[in-house]
Amino acid sequence: MTLLQDLEARLAAALSSTLGEPLTAAVTPTADLRFGDYQTNAAMVLAKHRKINPRALAQEIIDHLQLDGLATADIAGPGFINFRILPAAYAAKAAELLHDEKLGVPTVGEGQTVVVDFSAPNVAKPMHVGHIRSTIIGDSLGRIARFLGFKVIADNHIGDWGTQFGMILHGWKTMLNAEALEADPIPELLRIYRDVNTAIKADPSVLETCKNELVKLQAGDPENLAIWQQCIDVSKRGLRKIYEILDVKFDHWLGESYYNDRLAGLVDVFLTKGIARESEGAICIFSDGAKNPEDDPFMVHKEDGWTDNPAIIRKADGGFLYATTDLATIQFRIDEWKADRIWYVVGVPQQLHFRQLFDAAARWGKIGNFQHVAFGSILGEDRKLMKTRSGENVQLTDVLTEAIERAANIIAEKNPDLQGEEAEEIAKIVGIGAVKFAELSQGRLTDYVFAWDRMLALQGDTAPYLQYSTVRIRSIFRKLDAPFDAASAVITLNEEAEIHLARLHARFGELLPLIIEDFRPNLLANYLLELARAFHSFFEACPVLKSEAAVRDSRLALCELTSRILSTGLGLLGIKCPERM
Numbered sequence: 001m002t003l004l005q006d007l008e009a010r011l012a013a014a015l016s017s018t019l020g021e022p023l024t025a026a027v028t029p030t031a032d033l034r035f036g037d038y039q040t041n042a043a044m045v046l047a048k049h050r051k052i053n054p055r056a057l058a059q060e061i062i063d064h065l066q067l068d069g070l071a072t073a074d075i076a077g078p079g080f081i082n083f084r085i086l087p088a089a090y091a092a093k094a095a096e097l098l099h100d101e102k103l104g105v106p107t108v109g110e111g112q113t114v115v116v117d118f119s120a121p122n123v124a125k126p127m128h129v130g131h132i133r134s135t136i137i138g139d140s141l142g143r144i145a146r147f148l149g150f151k152v153i154a155d156n157h158i159g160d161w162g163t164q165f166g167m168i169l170h171g172w173k174t175m176l177n178a179e180a181l182e183a184d185p186i187p188e189l190l191r192i193y194r195d196v197n198t199a200i201k202a203d204p205s206v207l208e209t210c211k212n213e214l215v216k217l218q219a220g221d222p223e224n225l226a227i228w229q230q231c232i233d234v235s236k237r238g239l240r241k242i243y244e245i246l247d248v249k250f251d252h253w254l255g256e257s258y259y260n261d262r263l264a265g266l267v268d269v270f271l272t273k274g275i276a277r278e279s280e281g282a283i284c285i286f287s288d289g290a291k292n293p294e295d296d297p298f299m300v301h302k303e304d305g306w307t308d309n310p311a312i313i314r315k316a317d318g319g320f321l322y323a324t325t326d327l328a329t330i331q332f333r334i335d336e337w338k339a340d341r342i343w344y345v346v347g348v349p350q351q352l353h354f355r356q357l358f359d360a361a362a363r364w365g366k367i368g369n370f371q372h373v374a375f376g377s378i379l380g381e382d383r384k385l386m387k388t389r390s391g392e393n394v395q396l397t398d399v400l401t402e403a404i405e406r407a408a409n410i411i412a413e414k415n416p417d418l419q420g421e422e423a424e425e426i427a428k429i430v431g432i433g434a435v436k437f438a439e440l441s442q443g444r445l446t447d448y449v450f451a452w453d454r455m456l457a458l459q460g461d462t463a464p465y466l467q468y469s470t471v472r473i474r475s476i477f478r479k480l481d482a483p484f485d486a487a488s489a490v491i492t493l494n495e496e497a498e499i500h501l502a503r504l505h506a507r508f509g510e511l512l513p514l515i516i517e518d519f520r521p522n523l524l525a526n527y528l529l530e531l532a533r534a535f536h537s538f539f540e541a542c543p544v545l546k547s548e549a550a551v552r553d554s555r556l557a558l559c560e561l562t563s564r565i566l567s568t569g570l571g572l573l574g575i576k577c578p579e580r581m
């Protein structure tokens, strides 16, 4: 039980005995520690209903509160109840966490399956720096959910069946450089994709040729299918390399093409059920009229009022679409994987697609907790969207290579003792950590301008700062003559810096469940920075190794717990910690 849960339980008991009926109320951390550690507005809310004086009610509640050993309580302002946790309770909590490999994190996801749909780049197009957001955020959410006890299925729903294959097929047949493909396949696929685009601009009839290639592919033409398969294979190989550098793993790679043979049947079901109907030759899903137009994804407001905003699931030429595939995918995930929740980590521009998808799935009877975990765009220095087609934009691999190089240079400068493989490994951990942390430490919905220096910063509020903090703590333990047994240490908190450190330790388990409520790994990133800062203040204010035995052991135990929470927390962001740096 977290301290917050403990307070809520005691508060519920006090409310019930004060007002003579079963009641519960929320306790939250205070915004300002001067007012205590936690607070509740229960008295104000309950007094309002009952038309009684809130401060008087607050006093009555406090009189009924059994807080012995845990906290003190007082009234503030119009009737807030503020709680201050006793140092002894923080000490007991720290001791408890040292024995808990979950570090106080409750397993709220027990018995539930969540599919995390993330990364999902489009094959034969380069993995663009914009995909980095989905990959890094999705991977972190999956790790956090797993730690919270969910059964997590990470699925890479790659775009392996899009219209881009018309262009790729035409390019493959007319302008492929076999040697270049052999040497490094993804750039060569990218080149033909771009060159075909240029050719189309010069001569629109090329577009027709490409469309014909696509139709042939979709009709099962063996030559085109074989080329398509080769493209998929080389692209996957390239992607795997990137995921390996990033330390990102998937349980499945069920791309769009996996669902091809379910699409025709799906459209029939939608027609029979009356969820979709024909319109100008195409099969479309329209509004069912059950919602207000403002909440209806199949309605849109134009100059002359609300009009239909249908989703096409089969084109007049018989082709199926992105939405059709996603509907089939939901069915599969629910039927085969027993998914309770599906999280789609995909950019903001696809918001309408997901609103329509979730609405259509519900009308179809596919029930689950589906969430579009949207994120903002990465903009070029001109503040315009960075696009795959414009040619000049930065690719993900370039960012990663540069990150590792910059880290290597700094390590060579700061710690020339580190050499060879060890230095390389550390540079990788530090460089990739910096890139991931730059992404995860900000709100996912903000757009940001891509800037090398921000992405690769190694100083200030960065992963290297956190990694360095763990290294520094480990080095304290290396100075000991005998191994330290944190589990048997008695923790006593006297100094303010010690209490604050233990306060933050206790928060870890309260914080993690909040992160998946609205998908904000930046809460964890910022918490870890706060913890590291608290550690450095503690280490400055409180001598550890030079203290007499009992104090020393208590402080070493705090060091140990800090180090464990830092490395576990970084691990949940997908960031490793080096032994030295």
Ligand code: ARG
Residues within 6 Å of the ligand: 117, 119, 120, 121, 122, 157, 158, 159, 326, 329, 344, 346
């Ligand atoms: N391939 C898509 C894109 O790059 C993302 C797919 C996301 N997942 C999904 N189930 N729609 O835009």
